[in-house]
Amino acid sequence: MKPSPALFLLAAVPLLFAGCATPTASPTAAAGFEQIRPVLEASCVHCHGSERLAGMPSFSSTRDLAALTGPGRLIVPGAPESSRFFQVVAMSDSDIGAMPPTGHALAPREVELLKSWIAGGAELPDKNVALRPHGRSPRSR
Numbered sequence: 001m002k003p004s005p006a007l008f009l010l011a012a013v014p015l016l017f018a019g020c021a022t023p024t025a026s027p028t029a030a031a032g033f034e035q036i037r038p039v040l041e042a043s044c045v046h047c048h049g050s051e052r053l054a055g056m057p058s059f060s061s062t063r064d065l066a067a068l069t070g071p072g073r074l075i076v077p078g079a080p081e082s083s084r085f086f087q088v089v090a091m092s093d094s095d096i097g098a099m100p101p102t103g104h105a106l107a108p109r110e111v112e113l114l115k116s117w118i119a120g121g122a123e124l125p126d127k128n129v130a131l132r133p134h135g136r137s138p139r140s141r
């Protein structure tokens with residue numbers, strides 16, 4: 001016998017309430033810009049900043065990120081798997097095109113943050129925010 005849709009609904013009700021009770025602890029809450037910012041500043045902006053090579057996407061500011069965002073662009077809101085920006089960090093180090101390209105992959109937690117941010121709509125602050133490289137370049141670590 002196929003379980004009725006009504007049973008699924010009943011089963012989902014307690015889950016909904018649990019979600020309401022602990023909104024900040026919910027594992028499904030999308031990562032915000034302030035959570036992904038340190039990841040980009042530690043591992044991407046050294047190369048994708050103001051001194052990047054011609055043709056490379058710029059992650060120097062939220063305005064630049066916004067210009068890379070949209071259907072068919074590097075960051076496709078709601079679709080991390082179709083976003084080149086996510087694909088390159090999810091690749092294994094040995095794959096050509098993996099980012100960072102120097103064999104220092106992001107931690108799985110950081111990859112999940114970027115995925116969650118894009119899945120949740122790749123929200124950016126209204127006001128333009130500059131991104132600056134933090135720490136040593138992934139190239140020299």
Ligand code: HEC
Pocket residue numbers: 040043044045046047048053056057074084085088089097099100101102106138139
């Ligand atoms: C050591 C320098 C360096 C670092 C660090 C780096 N990149 Fe890149 N990135 C490059 C270069 C060079 C290119 C252009 C050549 C290429 O596509 O391989 C590039 C290209 C890209 C592209 C375009 C790829 C395409 O197929 O169009 C994306 C997206 C990208 N990087 C994302 C990132 C992200 C996200 C990070 C941080 C996790 C990062 N990169 C860190 C050097 C770097």
